[in-house]
Amino acid sequence: MSDVVLDLRGIEKTYNKGTPGAVSVLSGVDLRVKAGEVVAMVAPSGAGKSTLLHIAGLLDTADAGQVLLSGREMVGLGDAGRTTARRREVGFVYQFHHLLPEFTAAENIVLPQLANAVPRAAAEARAAELLASVGLTERAGHRPSQLSGGEQQRVAFCRALANEPALLLADEPTGNLDPATSDTVFGALMALVRDTGLSALIATHNMDLAARMDRVVRLDAGRIVQER
Numbered sequence: 001m002s003d004v005v006l007d008l009r010g011i012e013k014t015y016n017k018g019t020p021g022a023v024s025v026l027s028g029v030d031l032r033v034k035a036g037e038v039v040a041m042v043a044p045s046g047a048g049k050s051t052l053l054h055i056a057g058l059l060d061t062a063d064a065g066q067v068l069l070s071g072r073e074m075v076g077l078g079d080a081g082r083t084t085a086r087r088r089e090v091g092f093v094y095q096f097h098h099l100l101p102e103f104t105a106a107e108n109i110v111l112p113q114l115a116n117a118v119p120r121a122a123a124e125a126r127a128a129e130l131l132a133s134v135g136l137t138e139r140a141g142h143r144p145s146q147l148s149g150g151e152q153q154r155v156a157f158c159r160a161l162a163n164e165p166a167l168l169l170a171d172e173p174t175g176n177l178d179p180a181t182s183d184t185v186f187g188a189l190m191a192l193v194r195d196t197g198l199s200a201l202i203a204t205h206n207m208d209l210a211a212r213m214d215r216v217v218r219l220d221a222g223r224i225v226q227e228r
């Protein structure tokens with residue numbers, strides 16, 4: 001088992017390549033996230049954070065470069081192999097929770113596990129455990145519309161961790177919350193990550209949050225620069 005959970009090598013990405021509207025976003029990104037390490041990625045708006053997170057999480061493909069998850073090269077995998085690897089290896093959190101509105105908090109955490117062939121009873125037990133760890137046991141039966149913004153985002157964290165991924169990728173995970181709630185909810189996320197020994201790459205505009213992570217990198221002119 002590799003002690004580098006995410007290894008990006010020479011990642012390049014241009015949208016609308018070969019057309020007059022071509023947008024070169026990533027021009028040789030090298031970035032490694034070690035086991036148990038939590039890395040903050042800061043960048044100006046439009047610098048390509050979401051693009052990079054999507055490539056790292058196998059939601060999008062690079063034009064060039066290598067993506068290794070837990071030491072395994074992902075670029076050569078077909079669509080089915082990538083989908084399986086994504087479900088097993090990666091948890092995603094976005095700025096907006098993207099919970100399924102017609103399902104309860106617990107069901108939103110159970111469903112991705114069923115998609116990963118976990119038996120229902122085990123999936124329900126795991127959902128209850130995760131909800132308890134973020135202080136939401138009392139809200140398990142509530143639908144997203146019945147939860148506050150901070151509660152919705154805590155459920156989204158639980159969902160991201162439901163399948164025990166090796167890597168958490170988060171895109172402005174508290175960007176939609178007021179500063180005080182953002183601080184508390186980020187604390188809940190960090191506690192979850194630390195408890196499970198997860199590796200994480202977390203994009204944020206918030207330098208106070210970035211300072212609470214192990215390392216800060218900056219995405220600048222299509223490349224990754226070590227900040228701290």
Ligand SMILES: Nc1ncnc2c1ncn2[C@@H]1O[C@H](COP(=O)(O)OP(=O)(O)OP(=O)(O)O)[C@@H](O)[C@H]1O
Pocket residue numbers: 015016023025043044045046047048049050051052
């Ligand atoms: N599908 C697409 N087609 C063409 N251009 C795109 C596409 N997706 C993103 N872009 C462009 O690529 C650049 C990087 O976008 P991206 O969303 O990765 O930035 P970001 O750093 O996440 O920005 P923000 O912080 O504002 O969310 C932007 O200039 C954007 O307009």
